[in-house]
Amino acid sequence: MNQTTRLWGGRFRKPPDPRLMKLSSAAGEHARLVPQDVAGGKAHAAELARAGLLTAQELDTILAALDAIVRDTAEGRVAPGPQDEDVHTFIERVLTERIGSTGAKLRAGRSRNDQAANNLKLYLRAKSRSLAAMLAELLTAIADQAETHAASVCPGFTHLQSAQPVTFGHWLMAHGQVLMRDASRLADWEKRSGQSPLGAAALAGSAIALNPGLSAKALGYDEPFENSVDAVGARDHVAEFLFVAAMLTTNLSRLAEEVTLWASRQFAWVTLDDAFATGSSIMPQKKNPDIAEISRGRASRLTGDLVAMLGALKGLPLSYNRDLAEDKRAAFDAVDVLEEVLPAFGGLIASMTADVETMRAQAGTGFALATEVADHLARKGVPFAEAHEITGALVRYCEEMGRELETLDGVDLRAVDPRLDAGVLDHLTLDAAVAARSGHGGTAPERVREQIARFRGKLAALEAWSRETAR
Structure with missing residues (x-):
C-alpha cells in the first residue's frame, strides 16, 4: 500500500505490516456500504461548497464522479482491492484517480469516525423498511390462512398437553400478533435512529462543516446529532436493531417449531407444499420442513450477534474505538439472515394445506x-x-x-x-x-x-410505511 491510497500515515516512519493490514482491512466486506458512503460524501461536498472550500464547478465534478462510482461498483466495473483499507479509502482512491486533486479536497472537515457511523446507520434505516416489507408478506400469509380457518377447530395446548379446543385461525393469529409487534419494533427503531452523525468529524465536531442540519436533511434524517462525541461513539442503535432482529427470529422460531410439529406424521395437521420442503438422500418417503428448521437454527445466530455487539460496547470508553467496527459484521449478518428467512417462511405458510378433519378429531x-x-x-x-x-x-x-x-x-x-x-x-x-x-x-x-380485520388494518399501515423512503 502506498501513501496516496491510505488516509493516514504522515507521521509514521514505516509502512504498515501486512499482518496489521490483514487484521485491519475490510473494504471488500464493507463494499455494500458504497451507496451510503457516497451519499454521505455528496452531502459533505455540499457542506464544503457552503463553507467556500469548493467552487460550484468543483462541487459538480465531485458529485458526478461520486455518482459514477456508485454505478460502476454496482455493475462490477470497479471494486475494492487489497490496497484499500476500507470503503472510505476505496472511494477516495477511485475519486482521486478520476478527478485528481479536486477529489482529495473532499476529506476536509470530516473523519472516518463520522463516516463509519453514518454509513451503517443509513444502511440499517433503509433495510428496516425493506425488511418490514418482507415481514408484511409473511404476516399476510398468516392472516390469509387464519381467515380460511377462522372456524376450523383444533386442539389448544398448554405445556404441550391438550388443554382446550380453539380454532386454527385463532392459533395462527397468536403468532401473527407477536410478529406484528416485531414489525412495530422496526418502525420504533427507525424513529430512534433519526439523528445524523455526519459533521461530528473525529469526535469534537468539524471546524469546516458547520451546518450538519442541512446534511441531515439531505440524507433523510430527522435532525443532526446533539453531541459530537456521542455521534461517533454511540452504537446503541446498532444493538437495538440487533435486538429487534433477534427477537423477530426468536418469535419466528417458535412458529417454526410448531410448523415442524404440525407437519409430522404424529400431528398430521398440515401438508407442506412440495416447493417449500426437501427430501432425504436415503429415505425416499421423507418430506422435511427444512425452511422451519433452518429458520429455527438461524435464530441462535442472531442472538449471538446481539450478545457480541453488547459485549463490544460493555465498558468501552468514549468516543471512537476500533472495537466499534464489530457493528458491521453483526448488522450485516442480521440483515442477511432476515432477507433469507422471511421470504422463505412467507412462502411456506402461504402454501401449506391444513387437514381440518384431522385437527378436529384431535x-x-x-x-x-x-x-x-x-x-x-x-x-x-x-x-x-x-x-x-x-x-x-x-x-x-x-x-x-x-x-x-x-x-x-x-x-x-x-x-x-x-x-x-x-x-x-x-x-x-x-x-x-x-x-x-x-x-x-x-x-x-x-x-x-374481527381480530383478523383489525390485524389487516395494522398490516396495511405496515405495508405503507415499508414503501416510504426513510425521512
Missing part, C-alpha cells in the same frame, strides 16, 4: 372439554373451587370407565355428583366450546374474524 381428546363442565356448574351458582373438584371427579370416572365426557348421560352425571345434570351435555361439543369463548380476543369464530 381437538376433543384428552378430556379437552372438561372446562365446559366446570363453567356450567359455575353458571348454576356452584363455587368454582367445588366445580373444579366435581369436574375432576367426572374425568376420573371417565378414565375408570374408559369413556369420553360427551358419551355420558344423565345417570352417569348424577352418579358422580347430584349437581351435574343432563343440561351440561349441550356444552360438551367442540363447536359449543369454541363459540362460548366470545369475549374480545377469544377463539369464537366471529371474534377471530
